[in-house]
Amino acid sequence: MKTYEEINEKIKQGKAVVVTADEVCELAEAEGIKAVAEKVDVVTTATFGPMCSSGVFLNFGHADPPIKMSKIWLNNVPAYAGLAAVDAYLGATAVSETEGIQYGGGHVIEDLLSGKPIRLEAEGCKTDCYPAERVSVQITLDSLNQAILLNPRNAYQNYAAATNSSSRTLHTYMGTLLPRLGNVAYSTSGQLNPLINDPEYRTIGLGTKIFLGGGIGYVLGEGTQHNPNQLRAANKVPLSSAGTLMLMGDLKQMNPRYLRGATIKKYGVSLMVGIGIPIPVLDEGIAESVSVRDKDIYTTIYDYSVEKLSRPTYGRVNYQELKSGSVQINGNQVPTNPVSSLFMAKEIAAILKDWIRRGEFFLVEPICLLPRDTRLKPLPQKEDESKKDGLKL
Amino acid sequence: MNTVTRRVVLTFPANLVEDTAIYHLIKDYDLVVNILRAKIIPKEIGRIVLELRGKIDNIKKGVSYLESKGIEVKPLAQDIYLNEDKCVSCGMCLAVCHQKALSLNKNTWKIEFNRDDCILCEQCVSVCPLKVIQVTF
Numbered sequence: 001m002k003t004y005e006e007i008n009e010k011i012k013q014g015k016a017v018v019v020t021a022d023e024v025c026e027l028a029e030a031e032g033i034k035a036v037a038e039k040v041d042v043v044t045t046a047t048f049g050p051m052c053s054s055g056v057f058l059n060f061g062h063a064d065p066p067i068k069m070s071k072i073w074l075n076n077v078p079a080y081a082g083l084a085a086v087d088a089y090l091g092a093t094a095v096s097e098t099e100g101i102q103y104g105g106g107h108v109i110e111d112l113l114s115g116k117p118i119r120l121e122a123e124g125c126k127t128d129c130y131p132a133e134r135v136s137v138q139i140t141l142d143s144l145n146q147a148i149l150l151n152p153r154n155a156y157q158n159y160a161a162a163t164n165s166s167s168r169t170l171h172t173y174m175g176t177l178l179p180r181l182g183n184v185a186y187s188t189s190g191q192l193n194p195l196i197n198d199p200e201y202r203t204i205g206l207g208t209k210i211f212l213g214g215g216i217g218y219v220l221g222e223g224t225q226h227n228p229n230q231l232r233a234a235n236k237v238p239l240s241s242a243g244t245l246m247l248m249g250d251l252k253q254m255n256p257r258y259l260r261g262a263t264i265k266k267y268g269v270s271l272m273v274g275i276g277i278p279i280p281v282l283d284e285g286i287a288e289s290v291s292v293r294d295k296d297i298y299t300t301i302y303d304y305s306v307e308k309l310s311r312p313t314y315g316r317v318n319y320q321e322l323k324s325g326s327v328q329i330n331g332n333q334v335p336t337n338p339v340s341s342l343f344m345a346k347e348i349a350a351i352l353k354d355w356i357r358r359g360e361f362f363l364v365e366p367i368c369l370l371p372r373d374t375r376l377k378p379l380p381q382k383e384d385e386s387k388k389d390g391l392k393l
Numbered sequence: 394m395n396t397v398t399r400r401v402v403l404t405f406p407a408n409l410v411e412d413t414a415i416y417h418l419i420k421d422y423d424l425v426v427n428i429l430r431a432k433i434i435p436k437e438i439g440r441i442v443l444e445l446r447g448k449i450d451n452i453k454k455g456v457s458y459l460e461s462k463g464i465e466v467k468p469l470a471q472d473i474y475l476n477e478d479k480c481v482s483c484g485m486c487l488a489v490c491h492q493k494a495l496s497l498n499k500n501t502w503k504i505e506f507n508r509d510d511c512i513l514c515e516q517c518v519s520v521c522p523l524k525v526i527q528v529t530f
Contacts, residue, residue, distance in 0.1 A: 049483065050522065175485040176520055183488045260481060262522035270522070272481065325497075338484035343502040 004365040007041045007280050011359055016041040018278075018356045020349040021192045021290060028291035037287035042356055042363065043279045045194040045290075046211070046348035049187055049340025050262050050270035052173065053153035053224060055091040056109055056251055059145040060120060062086055063137075068130035069122035073097070074108045074139075081122070085130060089150075092261075092271035104269025107261030109149075112141045113213075114256045147251035149213060149259075153223035155275050157195030157243035158230075158299055161186040161322065161336075163314060163329065166305035171266035175339045177304055181314075181329055184301055184336045189345040190294045190319030194277035195243045197290045199236040201228070203279050204245070205366030211276030211352045212247055214255025216361075219277075220246040221368065227376040233298060236289070239316060240300040243370060247275065258348070274344055276352035280363055294319035301329065309378055398446045400429070401456070402472055402513070404465040405439040414459055415441075422455035423447055429512040442469060442513050472513060475506040476525040486526065489516035 010016040017040050019027065024043045028036050058079070060069075068085040072078065076098045079090040094105035112118055117138045126133050141147055163184045164170045164177035171177075174185040188196070198204050208219040223244030230242035251259075258274030281287050299322070301314040317327045323342075326333045355361035405412065410433055418424045425446040433439040445452050456466050475495075482504040486495050494510035495517060497503070517526050 048481065176488040176516075178488060185485075185488060260523060263524070264485075264522050265520050272483070272522070323499075325499075335487075337487035338497075341481045341483045341502075343482035343504075346502060 001283050002041065002281065004280060004282075004363055008362045010041055011356055011362055014357070014359055016356060018042045018044065018353045020346070020353055021045045021197050022346065022349070024290050025191060025293050028287075033284060033288050033291060036291055037281060037284040040281045040287070040290075043197065043281060043290040044276055044349045044352040044356070045197045045279060046192050046274070046276040046345040046352065047155055047189045047194060047340060048258070048274040048344035048348060049272060050173070050264065051151060051154045051273045052093050052268075052270045054109075054149070054151035054271045054273055055089055055105060056112075057146065057148045057150055058088045058090060060086040060088070060139060061143065061145055063132055063135050065132045066130045067122060067124040067132035067135050068127060069124050069135075071123040073121045074118050075103065075111070076119075076121075077103065077105055077108050079105075085124075093269050095269055101263050101268050104261065104263070106269050106271035109251070109271055110256055110259055110261040112147065113251060113254055113259055115141060141252060148248060149217070149251045149254070150220075150246075150248045151223075151273065152246050153225055153244045154247050154273055155194050155223070155245045155277070156188070156241055157199070158193065158238045158241060158297070159187045160240045161299050161301045161317065162304045163301055163334065164305045165303050170304055171264075172304055173264055173267050173270070174304065175337070176265065181332070181334055184317075184322070184327055184329070184334050185339050186299065186319075186322045186336060187339045188299065188319070189340060189342055190297055190323065191292060192342070192345050192349055193297075194275065194279075195245070196237055196292065196297055198279050198286070199232070199238070199289055199292075201243065201370035201372060202286060202289075203282070203366070203369075204277060205369035207364050207366040207368075208277065209361070209364040210247065210278070211274070211348055211355075212249040212254070213251070213274055214258035215249055215253040217247050217249025217275075218364075219366065220248055222246065222370050222374065225376060226370065226374055228370070228372045229375055233296070235292060235296055237292060237297050239298050245370075258344070272341075274348050276348040278352060278356060278361075278363055294323060301327075395449070396446060397449050397452065398444060399452055400442065400444050400469040400509070400512070402467050402469055403441045403443060403459060404467070405433075405441070406463055407436050407438055409463060410435060410437065410439040412462065412464075414462060414464060415443075417458065418445070418455045422451045422458065424451055424455050430514065469508070469511065469513065473508065473511055473526070473528045475504070476527070479523060479525040480504055481523065483522065486517040486521055489520050
């Protein structure tokens, strides 16, 4: 048994044993779980991929004369202005009013972080305290008072794989799905995935300090659509999309390599987010969880050609099979492709490991762990009472 | 002499778009010609991606013949570019690359591009979420 304090003391003295979630699997295989519990202090996990539920809170500073902004555009991408006078929330999936999905919120976030000037246009209602009605200026990340990345749903604990049984090509957030079961797309870093390494949320919660977008971030708690009740295997790892995290961090200290605006063909705009989460090996139970391998992590393949919320499945496959390049469906070998980057995830896990080893990054014990009993509900199907008389034109 | 295969891009000036050069490649130079891709509109610059198979001397002579007519012949690889510094190796392009010119290195998990296998179908260009693949076809 170890405590956060003991591990942080070891980090301070440069004595902490830190390995990535890939490396810990090798150690577990060679020396067993007990050795992992005894030898390893921290395991670094990571993921990098499009995470649509992301965005940034901005404070522009007051104009002279002042304006209460009620409509805001950044490089022609609308931001939410229903906040105080010069506060806004720019969502990653917001689409440019002039360029369509070729440019959107995710790209504005990347451009801001890259130091590029951004055109801010705003309209406001004239009041006694805010006389201006319109403003059009250039802003930069430096000119902002705050730019706080706040992502309502990131770092999915596992994710469903996607295929397409129809006769036409589908363009989805899982990328291109070729007709007649032409490919299977998957989107999790498998044995490197943060919440898969802490399947029962024993170490991750409000306050957990993380790598976010190349800088420091924190877990705020459960993300939207957090679904701890997903079916689980004997090793407690969910068999499809399950837990999620809400994350925040100061955009000003992040790195554009790890936050990338993305346009997914015929789907829309997103933001690729790089996340690294350290897991303290407090006891043998956690040692066992972090030693989980791709071959013991299963996900479910769903048929995206069925336009229903609950789609038919083509069974379960593990990540060793998915990463091999093909899986078997109905007796046929079907090529697989990822849509999240294992290359970048590995890079992030290595960077976080390096930060901790060098004594630059300490663990923070969460003050509240993620809930394990919430249920995921669909939208109510009940008709709106006001529309009962039929559509009036 | 060994039979070899070469992939080339032909650019036809507008006045040669209706020329019968391909016929002569087959008839006069004994080449096996496979048209991988073509963009031909009357009175506009036309481009064809060709696979030529035959004796190396015949391929050279055939290419000289095309050039003598004013048709530009370039190796295929020059027309496509993957910006490796900006690519994050997400893997979305793999779904549409039926030639397997784009592949995932299983040691580094980095996307690798093998120009020789590319037929310039351009499907990866619009699928790439970061727009880091560019084609000038």
